[in-house]
Amino acid sequence: MKTVYSPLHHRRTAVSELDGGVLIPPHENPNRAETILARVKDQQLGEVLPPESHGLAPIRRIHSDRYIEFLEHCWRDWQAEGKPGEAIPAVWSGRGMRERLPKDIDGRLGFYSFAAETSITDGTWEAARAAVDVALTAQALVAGGERAAFALCRPPGHHAAEELFGGYCFFNNAGIAAQAFLDQGAKRVAILDVDFHHGNGTQSIFYQRSDVLTLSLHGDPDLVFPHFLGFEDETGEGDGEGYNLNITYPPNTPFEVWREGLETACQRIVDYAPDALIIALGVDTFEEDPISFFKLKSSDYLTLGQRLAELGLPTLFTMEGGYDVDAIGVNVVNVLKGFEG
Ligand code: OKP
Ligand code: MG
Ligand code: ZN
DSSP states (O other): OEEEOOGGGGGOOOOOEEETTEEEOOSSOHHHHHHHHHHHHHTTOSOEEOOOOOOSHHHHTTSOHHHHHHHHHHHHHHHHTTOSSOBOOOOOOOTTSOOOOOSSHHHHHHHTBSOSSOOBOTTHHHHHHHHHHHHHHHHHHHHTTOSEEEEOOSSOOTTOBTTBBBTTBSSOHHHHHHHHHHHTTOSOEEEEEOSSSOOHHHHHHHTTOSSEEEEEEEEOTTTSTTOSSOOTTOOOOGGGTTOEEEEEEOTTBOHHHHHHHHHHHHHHHHHHOOSEEEEEEOOTTBTTOTTOOBOBOHHHHHHHHHHHHTTOOOEEEEEOOOOOHHHHHHHHHHHHHHHHO
């Protein structure tokens, strides 16, 4: 299968992630994409293509104009205030307070975010836009008849909601691609999120809609990020009732247990009969992942890819998390190789 990749991901090179009360070098760093790309080439997965520019219109189908405008100018506005470090949100509208958009940059950072680990810096906007173009270019390959394509997105997207960044995500690459399928004539699209973390942004964006089925397998949010969404009783609302599936797991979940939820999700996808499938592909389910607690092994990713191929659907893979950089290339390409059989 073809891979779409942009070197513009390097523009996202934050130096700080708030973790445990200190600023650490971000887990979500450029080496991740470079290691995956090297493995794609080494294993001769297929051609590597640059993205085509799709402009802002497909992003506006998912994210609000004011949020897009905020991301574009956040770093400029932060610098104009003479702040010494990277732009990090540190204040939010707590219970009982107003949900109104303030003028001040600290206020706007809080308004448009749900977590503080993700700093905004010079180049974040360019990299996040390039990741969308990567997703949309791979989406076009699948819409054009390719069985599957791999969007090597960085930064990732599944935590980003209509007007929220956080969890290393700014634009919801998979959600924007799903909307593109629909806008090109698809009737139904399924997004299956196999990243260790709940895809809260993807869930929120489509929560009241039945034309996108969202499914996520993840660590129990009672115990891990994003903490405030992703529980199994969240099944959708209004027209979307019944079109969101969350499957949560406890610490140390091995593949044998994880795959039972995968089976449930696959059955739900078959019943839904989508025109296209998007896999939000995180490999932070790996046993050595530094910020996660599942116990998947490298060989399990081959099995995962095989199972996804059995669904027999046009499939777009969009890259999400995975922070054991030494293994990320092997694990990601194992999914894709497993898919190809
Ligand atoms: C992004 B993606 C670790 C805290 C984790 C952020 C996790 C973001 C994950 N000390 N906070 O879903 O892989
Ligand atoms: Mg997930
Ligand atoms: Zn994750």
